[in-house]
Amino acid sequence: MAKITAGVSTSHVPAIGAAVDNGRTGEPYWQPLFAGFERSKQWIAEEKPDVIILVYNDHASAFSLELIPTFAIGCADEFAPADEGWGPRPVPVVKGHPALAWHIAENLILDEFDMTIVNKMDVDHGLTVPLSLMFGQPEAWPCKVIPLAVNVVQYPPPTGNRCFNLGKAIRRAVESFPEDLKVVVFGTGGMSHQLQGPRAGLINKEFDKAFLDTLVSDPATQAKVPHVDYVREAGSEGIELVMWLVMRGALDDKVNEVYRFYHVPASNTAVGHLILENPR
Numbered sequence: 636m637a638k639i640t641a642g643v644s645t646s647h648v649p650a651i652g653a654a655v656d657n658g659r660t661g662e663p664y665w666q667p668l669f670a671g672f673e674r675s676k677q678w679i680a681e682e683k684p685d686v687i688i689l690v691y692n693d694h695a696s697a698f699s700l701e702l703i704p705t706f707a708i709g710c711a712d713e714f715a716p717a718d719e720g721w722g723p724r725p726v727p728v729v730k731g732h733p734a735l736a737w738h739i740a741e742n743l744i745l746d747e748f749d750m751t752i753v754n755k756m757d758v759d760h761g762l763t764v765p766l767s768l769m770f771g772q773p774e775a776w777p778c779k780v781i782p783l784a785v786n787v788v789q790y791p792p793p794t795g796n797r798c799f800n801l802g803k804a805i806r807r808a809v810e811s812f813p814e815d816l817k818v819v820v821f822g823t824g825g826m827s828h829q830l831q832g833p834r835a836g837l838i839n840k841e842f843d844k845a846f847l848d849t850l851v852s853d854p855a856t857q858a859k860v861p862h863v864d865y866v867r868e869a870g871s872e873g874i875e876l877v878m879w880l881v882m883r884g885a886l887d888d889k890v891n892e893v894y895r896f897y898h899v900p901a902s903n904t905a906v907g908h909l910i911l912e913n914p915r
């Protein structure tokens with residue numbers, strides 16, 4: 636049977652991708668950030684997942700404001716890096732796992748989560764930057780990736796509670812897949828940041844740290860936090876944090892916190908990162 640062994644969360648700041656692609660990770664501004672992911676690269680090299688379910692948000696790259704799925708699952712064989720205005724990132728094409736993705740889509744929909752099924756989609760920094768942080772610059776990504784996109788760009792995004800329950804449903808779906816696969820769920824985006832308006836540049840370390848604590852130790856309480864609290868305390872783009880609740884919902888109530896990293900700033904954003912394991 637397929638099994639979810641762990642969850643990873645990381646921010647997805649596009650400038651991190653540009654630093655990797657342009658050989659700038661050793662510069663004084665970037666070095667402390669990338670140093671914080673050395674342990675994570677080691678962990679994932681040892682964990683060797685067969686498949687990552689990567690919960691992320693598209694930033695009007697694959698979906699424009701003409702079409703806004705709340706939850707979309709990528710069922711294709713592969714997903715090309717999106718051109719976000721400077722050409723596609725020079726990173727490997729993302730290889731999907733259509734059999735598992737279709738199984739998850741079917742089970743989620745029968746479980747009353749009305750997923751949008753995506754058979755062709757380019758993936759932007761929301762998906763590729765977390766892969767770069769965890770795997771560096773390989774010739775090919777070392778495992779299959781199922782993209783699961785959440786709308787957090789156009790109001791209204793799904794509630795944290797809906798995201799948490801989606802994570803639980805993903806777990807049920809994965810654990811009913813007959814093949815022996817080791818699956819890790821990524822929840823990405825965040826942490827506090829606001830890119831526009833009078834509060835542009837907002838960062839709230841206290842909110843971020845409390846979010847990390849509560850997400851790990853009492854996710855059901857974190858799931859009840861309404862949108863307005865995220866937007867007020869963590870900024871308009873801080874709402875990306877609801878995606879971490881999908882990852883957390885896919886894990887046990889009690890998890891082992893393997894690693895935590897928090898760094899301010901990267902570009903305009905507070906960077907947070909967790910590795911959580913299901914107790915064996």
Ligand code: DHB
Pocket residue numbers: 647648649650694824825828830872901902903904
């Ligand atoms: C930045 C952060 C994001 O989450 C994003 O999608 C775009 C830009 C930033 O901090 O620059």
Ligand code: FE
Pocket residue numbers: 647694761824872875
């Ligand atoms: Fe973003």
